[in-house]
Amino acid sequence: PDQVIPGPVILRRGVTTIVATHQPTALPVDPEDQEVPPPALQTDFGIDTRNDDYTVFHITVPAVDGRGVTRILAVVGAAHDCSRATAFTELCHGAVEDVDVTLNCYRNIDTGQTYLENRWLAGIAEERWIRRVTHLTVPSHSAHDSRFITDNQRALLAGIDGTCRAPGCENPAATADADHVHRFDSDHPDNQDTPRTDTEKMQSLCRACHNDKTRGLLDYTRHPDGTTSVTSIDDGHTVTTVPTGPMARAITTFDQSLARRVAARAEHEEARQAWKAITSMALTLARTYDGKRGVRDIPF
Ligand SMILES: [Zn+2]
Structure with missing residues (x-):
């Protein structure tokens, strides 16, 4: 009741999901869904030195990589109280060692779909981002x-x-x-x-x-x-x-999934152990998907 009308971005994603489920051939061409051109065609680096006093860089990268770079520049800029342009030069000189930036990837273990920050990734981008993963967790x-x-x-x-x-x-x-x-x-x-x-x-x-x-x-x-x-x-x-993220409908607690259905203590403990087994299996699966690279540890 009284649900607020979702914005255009959320509406488009929702309708696309419904059409994809019932009539995939009717899907309109969606910029978020298109086959991604090879990274070589998405990148460009222009340097304009015509002015004696400043240099203009014009950099083109795939949108999802751009999102990562923008986040990193923003965090470095905030930590060092400088502009993003200054943050960029400091990063290039390797002068930034004290700043941690966390970008979250969400992977659906059943479908293998991966979501970065605020959008689902297409195939090639997915592999690129999964290679950058340093920590895994089953969130709850x-x-x-x-x-x-x-x-x-x-x-x-x-x-x-x-x-x-x-x-x-x-x-x-x-x-x-x-x-x-x-x-x-x-x-x-x-x-x-x-x-x-x-x-x-x-x-x-x-x-x-x-x-x-x-x-x-x-x-x-x-x-x-x-x-x-x-x-x-x-x-x-x-x-x-209503929540609209990749985990909006995920089961995020043991209580939600099983506790209400089991009354006896022994039964409850058994169900809890089963839940733990499922989450640890999810981690193993996620690690398998990741091509075994870049995984340091699993902090809980
Ligand atoms: Zn707001």
Whole structure:
């Protein structure tokens, strides 16, 4: 009820999935879905030195690589408080050693489809990105007592939400803030019997929408099924937004999958062990898909 009308990007992806399921031959040519030309045809590096005072670089790379480079330049720029152009030259000189950038790839073990940051990858790009993978995990909901969200928790949240969860906003969740839907009550810390950082009580909000929430213009309620009701303080209207990321419909907790169906303790323990076996098998499968390269360790 009251679900907000999804934006054009989300609508197009949704309709494409439906058509692909029922009548693949009717699919329109989709720029996101096209056969990717060989990397050699997608890259170009132009250097313009006509001016004595500055040099202009004109660089062409495949869109998904561009996304990675843009993220890296933005993070380096923010960490060193410099422009992206300065960050680029510092990176070329190897002068940046203190900055970590996390780009999340999501792989569906059943279909082998891989999703980077905010789009599904096509075949060639998929292989290229999988070769860059350094850490593997099977993400699931988790909670801890610290105020700060871990990389794994952030990856899970972005993977579920897909975009900022404010109505009508399509900014990618990958670069959004992780927002505690209900503010932590620092005046009454003793009243909180639940952990401070619980991914089931958090959502992705881009900086602008996060500011709107902080200023009290919108009131958010997160429901157990992952939907969010958003009430405008201005006119009192309530709309519902749904998660649209690659993990929006994934089963992310043992509780969701089995716990409700098993009553006896022994039965419960058995089911829990089976769930653990499934997740470790998923990791093994993911590693097999990865062509065995670049995998250092599996942090949990
Ligand atoms: Zn937003």
